[in-house]
Amino acid sequence: MAYLEIKDFRKTFGNNNVLKGISLSVEKGEVLSIIGSSGSGKTTLLRCMNFLETPDTGVMILDGETLFDAEKDKKIKENALREKRLNFGLVFQSFNLFPQYSVMDNITLAPLLQLKERCKKDKTVNFAEGKQKILAEAEQLLEKIGLTEKAAEYPYQLSGGQQQRVAIARALALKPKILCFDEPTSALDPELTGEVLKVIRSLKGEDRTMIIVTHEMGFAKNVSDKVVFMAQGVIEEEGAPKDVFDNPKSEKLKAFLSGIKDKEGE
């Protein structure tokens, strides 16, 4: 069985049938890219994986553990939900950094709150020690994203590319098993996409399992182990990046790819 297995995810909003039975699998350390035109349900799929939406049907198994089963999990309790969510990290298109916290505090807020909770439950946990470790790890993350000197600045003082790099570090600080990206460069000026993609590429070097929704076809081809093409709520085509990009079979994928080439040619 694969590291992550999703079986038959379906989701409707009112009478808008957004996911019509999505099944996919990801191996540990693999990078999966999801491409497809706007409105095809990519964001909804990521949101379902991150428990921001509840699929109407379907099962999700991660590392042998059934995280979600629509048959049983109609209403998941808040605490269970939080634990399930922490298996995944999600980097949003619009960064969603917390504006009132410095870069450092954005990264350490959640780990420190978790530490506090652990201290409350278990008196043997040492807060000062734990905090030091969290801060040291945050420093390392800042170094990785190349923003060590921005630690004390506020999000509004950073460029979009820098903000997105901080958002990636914030997600990594919780050590998710799978890191998801929802069009991480779509809100950025073209000259800023490179720095973000570079960080994501460096994560691939660390064998992180990642699921990336992107419109950057060159990047997807280059970084992915597997590519999924979604259209109107179904997986229309999937395979190795070479096959999907150089040898598309379905008409929809061909049309999608040539549409993107036209845009890039402009």
Add this chain to the structure above:
Amino acid sequence: MSFLQINETLLRGFGLTCLIFIITLAVAIPLGLILSFGIMSKISPLRKILNVFIWIIRGIPLMLQIFMVYYLPGILNNGVSFWGDVDKYFYFNYGIENGGALLAVLISFIINYACYFAVIFRGGIQSVSRGQTEAGMVLGLTKKQIFRKVILFQVIKKITPPMSNEIITLVKDTALANAIGIVETIRAAQNFASGFPPVIWPIFYSGVFYLLFVGFLTVLFNFLEKKLSFYKE
């Protein structure tokens, strides 16, 4: 009548002005917060009823609301004065005069201001993007942590300017208590003008008390806004 005596009388009136101001704020702010959750509720009938209520309260003059609170209980109770009994109760137990009217004023002010505050709170809460909550959710924060650590501060920053306006308006609205015989600052000054021999100038002089109070609040709110401006959206 000496300047000092007049000052003393006006100050006593100003004490009541401050009392109405402080009690109204202390009760209307939490009540407004509860109301704001009501008008953002998923329960549509509750939301609608509260919205109509707020529309009425914000749509009619505060003076009329004071009259309603003060006179309606008596009218509904066959002319038996309700507030008169409250007056007696306060007078015999605490030696406070005109306690009924004061309570009626406080009730109308609290309801009125809670409605204004509720609308401001709703605006503040809704202006903090859904994305902030979701970012908190994917970071495994509890609902309480999201509200306290992520949303609350941003809301406070957003609502400080409109709240400052409303609170400064409240200082001046307290003069409406005059309408049912509360001897607040303006009424205290008026009493000199209608006395014998009439002394007119305290009426104009009473404005100084408001100016100083509002000036103090303005400095306070400017300071607060400055403190909160260490970040931008």
